Structure formats: C-alpha cells, structure tokens
Amino acid sequence: MPDAPPEPLAPPLAECQAGRVRLAGAWTVTALSAHGDPLPAGELPTCFDASALGALDTTGALLLVHAEGRCAGAVAWEGLRDEHAELLDLVRRHRHAAAPHADAASVGVLALLGRDTCRRLAEARDILAFLGEACVACWRALLLPHRLRLTPLLANVQRAGFEALPIVGLLSFLMGIVIAYQGGQQLRTYGASLFVVDLVTLTMLREMAVILTAIIVAGRTGSAYTAQIGTMRVTEEIDALRTIGIRPLDLLVVPKIFALVLVLPLLTVYADMMGVFGGMFIADLMFGVSFTEFLQRLEQVVSLRHFLVGVGKAPVFALLIALVGCYQGFKVSGGADAVGRQTTVSVVQAIFLVIVVDAAFSVLFSALRV
Amino acid sequence: MPDSASPRFAEVLVRVRGLRFSRGTRVIFDGIDLDIPRGRVTAIMGPSGTGKTTLLKLIGGQLRPQAGSVEIGGTAIHALSRSELFELRKGIGMLFQSGALFTGLSVFENVAFPLREHTRLPESLIRTLVLMKLESVGLRGARQLMPSELSGGMARRVALARAIALDPALIMYDEPFTGQDPISMGVLVKLIRLLNDALGMTSIVVSHDVKEAASIADYLYLISGGQVVAHGTPAELERADSDWVDQFMHGLPDGPVPFHYPAPAYADDLLGGAG
Numbered sequence: 235m236p237d238a239p240p241e242p243l244a245p246p247l248a249e250c251q252a253g254r255v256r257l258a259g260a261w262t263v264t265a266l267s268a269h270g271d272p273l274p275a276g277e278l279p280t281c282f283d284a285s286a287l288g289a290l291d292t293t294g295a296l297l298l299v300h301a302e303g304r305c306a307g308a309v310a311w312e313g314l315r316d317e318h319a320e321l322l323d324l325v326r327r328h329r330h331a332a333a334p335h336a337d338a339a340s341v342g343v344l345a346l347l348g349r350d351t352c353r354r355l356a357e358a359r360d361i362l363a364f365l366g367e368a369c370v371a372c373w374r375a376l377l378l379p380h381r382l383r384l385t386p387l388l389a390n391v392q393r394a395g396f397e398a399l400p401i402v403g404l405l406s407f408l409m410g411i412v413i414a415y416q417g418g419q420q421l422r423t424y425g426a427s428l429f430v431v432d433l434v435t436l437t438m439l440r441e442m443a444v445i446l447t448a449i450i451v452a453g454r455t456g457s458a459y460t461a462q463i464g465t466m467r468v469t470e471e472i473d474a475l476r477t478i479g480i481r482p483l484d485l486l487v488v489p490k491i492f493a494l495v496l497v498l499p500l501l502t503v504y505a506d507m508m509g510v511f512g513g514m515f516i517a518d519l520m521f522g523v524s525f526t527e528f529l530q531r532l533e534q535v536v537s538l539r540h541f542l543v544g545v546g547k548a549p550v551f552a553l554l555i556a557l558v559g560c561y562q563g564f565k566v567s568g569g570a571d572a573v574g575r576q577t578t579v580s581v582v583q584a585i586f587l588v589i590v591v592d593a594a595f596s597v598l599f600s601a602l603r604v
Numbered sequence: 605m606p607d608s609a610s611p612r613f614a615e616v617l618v619r620v621r622g623l624r625f626s627r628g629t630r631v632i633f634d635g636i637d638l639d640i641p642r643g644r645v646t647a648i649m650g651p652s653g654t655g656k657t658t659l660l661k662l663i664g665g666q667l668r669p670q671a672g673s674v675e676i677g678g679t680a681i682h683a684l685s686r687s688e689l690f691e692l693r694k695g696i697g698m699l700f701q702s703g704a705l706f707t708g709l710s711v712f713e714n715v716a717f718p719l720r721e722h723t724r725l726p727e728s729l730i731r732t733l734v735l736m737k738l739e740s741v742g743l744r745g746a747r748q749l750m751p752s753e754l755s756g757g758m759a760r761r762v763a764l765a766r767a768i769a770l771d772p773a774l775i776m777y778d779e780p781f782t783g784q785d786p787i788s789m790g791v792l793v794k795l796i797r798l799l800n801d802a803l804g805m806t807s808i809v810v811s812h813d814v815k816e817a818a819s820i821a822d823y824l825y826l827i828s829g830g831q832v833v834a835h836g837t838p839a840e841l842e843r844a845d846s847d848w849v850d851q852f853m854h855g856l857p858d859g860p861v862p863f864h865y866p867a868p869a870y871a872d873d874l875l876g877g878a879g
Contacts, residue, residue, distance in 0.1 A: 328870060470704035476666055477698040478718045478766075479690045 244288055245269040253279045254312075255301075258286035261294025273301050280305045285313025295325040364561045371483040372491060383489050390493030394455040398501060401454070402447055406438070406505035409446055410512025413437055418521045427521040431531040434513030436540060443505035444544045445592055448551040451498060452584035456559035459490055460580035463563025464573040472564075482564075491556045498552035499545050506544065543604060547595055551588050558584040617642040617774060617806045618663060623672035625655070625662060632658055634830035635672070640774075645800050645807040647821035649814065650828050651852070656810040657701070659827070660776045663808070664696055665689050676774065694722055697767035697775035697805075701782060703759035705751040711738070711762050712747040718769045737765040741795060757788025761795070768799060774806045775799075781813040789813075793820055814853055818842075826852060 244259040246266055255278055259265065278301055290298075299322060302309045311319070341349075375382045417433040463486055466472050475482045510532070517523035523531075562580035566572045618640035625633045632655040640646045650656055661667045663674055665681045674681050681692060705714050715734045719725060725733070738744040741761040751759060760780065767775055777796065781789050797820045800807045811817040818824065818838040826834045826841070826849060834841060834849045841849055 329874070465707075469707065470700045470702050471706055473661075473666065474698070474700060474704035474706070474763075474766075477664055477693055477696065478721065479693040480721055481686075481690065 246272050246294070248272040248274065250274055250279060254281040254283050255279055256283045256286065257298075258288070260289040261287065261297065262289050262291045263293040265289075266293055266297070271297060273297065276304075278305050280307045281310045281312065282314075283312045284315070284318065287313075287315070287318060290318045290321055292321065292325060295321045296329070298322065299325050299329060360565075361557070361561055364564070365557055367483060368487055368491060368557060368560070371481065371488050375484065375488045375492075381484075382492075383485065386485070386489040387493055390489055391497055393458070394451065394494055395497035395501060398451065398454055398497075399504065402450055402501050402505050403508045405450065406443055406446060406508040407512040409442055410434055410438060410509035410514075411516050413442070413509075414513035414516040415520065418517065422521060427517075427523055428527065428531060430513065430517050430521055430523060431528050432535045434517070435510055435532055435536050438509035438513065439506050439536065439540045439544045441544065441592070443509050444502045444547050444551065445588065446509075447498060447501045447505045447548070448555065448588045449585055451494070451501065451552075452555045452559075452588060453581055455494065456555045456584045457577045457581050459556065459559030460563040460566075460577045461573055462486075463560055464566030464576050465570075467564065467566045468568075468570060468573060487556075487560045490560060491553065494552040494556040495549045498555075499548040502545050502548040506541070539604060543599060547592065550591060550595075554587045554591060555584045558587060615642040616640065617677055618808070619673075619675040620663070621673050621675075623662065623669050623674065625658065625667065625669045631830050633662075633669070636827070636830070636832055638825055638832065640806060640808055641823060642806050643800075643804060644822040645797065645809060645820050646823045646825065647809045647811060647817040648825045648827060649811055649817055649852070650826060650833075652812060654827050654829070656812075656827065657778050660698065660778055660808070660810055664693065664698060664776065694718075694770055695773050697770070697772035699760065699763050699767050699775070699777045699780060701779045703751075703756075703763040705754075705759055705763055705766070707751050709751075710747070711743065711749050711751070711754070714751070714762060715765045715769055718766065722770060733769070734765075737769055738762075740768075740799070741765045742791070755788075757784050757791070760784070760788075760792065764792075764795060764799075768803065768805075771803060772805065774808070777807065777809045777811075779811055780809060781811055781816045789816060796820055814855065818853075828852075 244265075246261045246269055247256075247258040249256045249258075255273075259272075282298070282301075295318075314322075414430050414434045418427060418430040421427055421429050421433070463472070466486070472482050472486075475485060514525060514528045517528055518525055559580050562576045562583070566576045616639045618638070620636060620638040620640075623633050623636040623638075624631075636659075638648075648656055648659060658667065662669055663676070663681075665674075665684070668682055676692065676696075679692065681689065684692060705711075706717065709717065712734055715737050716730055719730050719733060723730075735744055735747070738747055741764050743758060743761055743765065746754070746758065746762075751762070754762065780792050780796065784792065793816050796807060796809065799805060809817055809821060818841075821838060824835060824838055824841050825832055828848065834844055834846060836844070841853055844850065844853070
C-alpha cells in the first residue's frame, strides 16, 4: 500500500511494462467516463500491479474483471488493498451468476396484434360493465330522489355548463363564420348566395354545433373527471369512501352523469344560436344577404325536426363523455404519472366515441329518413 | 389448524378461515387462519410485500377471496349483498397509510363527513361530536386547516379522528407508524392503545415496525409467504425458537428470508437479454 494514496480523481491509468499491468489513479465511473478506458487492447500480461490504484468502484471493478478475462492465464494481483479485493470478489461473484435463458426477447407481429386485440376487447368489456354499474347507480338515485346529491350536481352543472359558455359560444360563432364563408363563395359563382342560409343553419343545427360542443366538453370536463377521480384513487380517497360506507359511484359518478346529460343539450342550443349568428353575420357582410332575408329564409328551411336531430344527440354524447371520463379515472392505479396518462386516454377515447356514434346516428337517421 | 390458531381470549370478533387469495399467478395468501379477539389490539406483522394491506381489504370486504371465509361478529361478510356490506362497513373504521383525507375538505369537514353521510343529526350535535373526536387526537385547534397544510403525522391523526367518527366496533390501521418521526410515532402508539381501551373498540394493526407493534399489541400474528408463520403474545414471540421469527423480531438482515427479491437471472438483466 502506498504511503499517501493518490488523490481520488486522478485519471485512471494502466501501463503495460515488463510483463505486468501497472494500475494507477481513480477507477471510478466519473473518472472513467471523463478519461475513457485506459486498458490497452489485445492480450494483457497476467500480473496486475494495483499498488498505485487510488479509488475503485463497481464500474472500475467490472472493467478490471473483464480485463482478467483477456489474459492468457490466471491473474496475479500485487499490492491490492483489502477493500478493493473485496469489491473485485463481489463483482466476480455476481457477474457469473449465470442462469437459464429467459423467454424469447422479441415477439412477432401476430403476437403483438393478438395481445392488443385482447387488451382492447377486455377494455370494451370493462367499459360495458362500468356502464351497467353506473346505470344501476343512476336508477337508484332516480328512485330515491331525496338521496340525490344536490350540491355536487349543481357544482358540476356550473363547472361543465355555465363556465363553458364563453368558449362554446366563441368557437361556434367562428365555426358559423367559416362554414358561411367557404360555402358562400361556391354558391356565389352560381348566383345562389341565398342558399348560404340553408348551408349554415342545417350544418350547424344537425351536426356541427353538437359535435363541436361535445368535443369541447370532452376536453374540458371529461378530462377533469378523469383527473379528479384518478387523483382520489392515488391518494386512497376512493378506498376511504368505501370504508366509510359510501359507494364511490353514488358520490362521484352519478352527479357527473346527471349534470352532463342536463348541460350538454343546453350548451348545444346555445352553440346552435351562436353558429347561426356567425353565419348570418358573414352572409350580410360578404354575400349581401341581409338579416331580414336570412331570417325569412331560415323560417322556410329549418323545421323543428332539424333542431331535434342535433339536440337529441347531445344527451347520448354527454353520457359517453361522462362514462369514459369516470371510467378512466377509476382505472388509474399507481402514481401521479398514471393520472396524466389516463387523462389523455380519456379525452382521446371520448372524442373518438363521440364521432363514431355520430356517424352511427347519421346512418340511422338516413335509414329513418329523418 | 383452526383451533391452534385461536388466541386464548374469550370472544373472537373477526374469524378468518382458510383464506386463499391470488393476484394473477402470484399466490398472496394460501390458507390463512386468524382470530381477532374482541376488545384487544391485534397486530399483523410481516415483511413488506406479504400482502398485509390486501388482508385488511379482504377483511373489509373490498376484495373477494378465492376460497375461505371472513366472519365479523358471526356474519360471513363475503356472503353479504352489496348494500348489507356497505351497512356493515359503517361499523368498521379504517386508517390508511397515506391518511387518505379528502383533499377538497377542511379538517373539520373531513371528520364530519361520515356523520353527515350516515346520520341525520342536527348541525350543533355534529359540531360537538367532531370537536370531541378532534380533541381526542389533540387537533381541535387545527380544524380550519386544509389537508395540504398538515404534516404527515397530523394528517394521520385527523384520519384517525375521521375513522372513529361513527364509533366503530372495529378499527383497522394500515401501517400507522410508517414514515413518522419518533414523537408522532409515540403519539400514535399512545392514541391507538388509548382509543382501543377507552372506546371499547377492537383494533387490528398491520405493521412491520416490530418494536411499536409489539409494544401496543395484545396478540401478534406473523405472516410470510402466504402463511401464518407464528402467532402469540409479544412475550411468547420474543422467546420463539423459530429462525424466521427470530430474524423478523430482531431485524436481522439475512436468515431464512432471502435478501434477494425473485428476479430474472442477473446475467440476463446485465446483458439486456430479457428486455
């Protein structure tokens, strides 16, 4: 052992001289990554002189154990400190903890496809089960209306409905402008500018207003549902509710479903109005259709049926959004990162389902000639 | 071994027989028998990861076992309908590891929550009851605080006040001592014993803090590998001649319990073969 050990962060050195490797400096992960592996390539002599070796950690030890493997015979160590010898022994022991092979590393495309299909089917089944449970809970709440939780219901109505008015109004207004502008330009070439009224009102009332509102609500409220319930799962608040003897569904899901089913049709009516108003604005500004003409034409074109087709879809979308939001919240397990992941899934799934169901409605309505 | 599992106390409140539970392919409990004596503090101890929390959830009816039975006061809880189960749970308090306070409610409202939900008491009486419960855990002065403003030890005491709000006959503590400084640990130890004796409750404490658990428990169960490894009064277990019990009770790092968690072969992990 040298009298004064070299300072810890001296660069690691390995010199091959006269049939021995002289090791010096710090063989630690920081020093080695700064200076690189100092061992020369090729076969090494079988005598390692460690008398000048400063610090050694597992990384350095692993390199040295690897180096031993490159020697022709057994390595003789000289001047090795006791603690370094112990560390080398530890690394040697665990490096050779060899074992039978684990399962095949890569999986085929078919296996991945199958696994993914199974996962999605299981998820669909779980959502259905959740729908069933939620329906039972809602039914129970309707049978015993005095047990309906009024405060959370109203709080949800305010948050999902009232506070969404500005954004829903603005976006529908803009959507009305865009539709009127794009469609009106085509119509003008045929001198049929008045038909911009049909275009805007029918598109807004039947499709656009309700889809736009549903997407905004899925992003605003569905995600909030997932985050709230997910966080409560992480902090064990859901378990605490159960042990207090309260069904989490009654407290957390039923008011949300009722609130959203109530609020989404109302928001859709508001979006209808704002969208038509946006179209009216552009029709007057760009295509010379005055407000009076617009309203007269509107009366001829739009019947109650068109309005109901749009608004009638809203409760269904509301149910979808609330269900997916709550279901994904209950699926959170583990830590805070799961809340974020599940929130994303919730928004994507809700919007996806809304659009798929809307397509299904279109098919249904055209079959029924509504 | 049902009979040998019985502690020598007169009355048994919770009786667990032949309980089997597994998650996926991993068997967590493989035929467990427990008897929790009424009016006593029973500690269930075991190494981390033996499913002690799972056991509490099984007793509370939140999980369903694959086989075996759990009886509370003679009622087999897994045969109950859901509404009967929720009714039964009003008589069971539970203290969670994290406290699990409702983050949106103040300390006062947290403790008042079970009362408001399950009773139709007038507001003035609820207020008195809540203040009494808070007083018993020494936090009457903290009633307007929100859970985020509490220290870990205080949160656990508030949760304790909430758990005893409805004066349950049975209270279960999930790792009450974990992550507590010595002073709040001492406070909790004292509170658990005091509440048990003063309110005539039955307490189940799940813990791996041997010293604290042994100091308050009347009876101990040691669980490992899905089995009850040993049971007895703290004094009996202290003298037990089993290697395992000795290792656990005295905190020896190596012994019959391996140091390594079952893992893929070390070499494969290092070479990245498995991943």
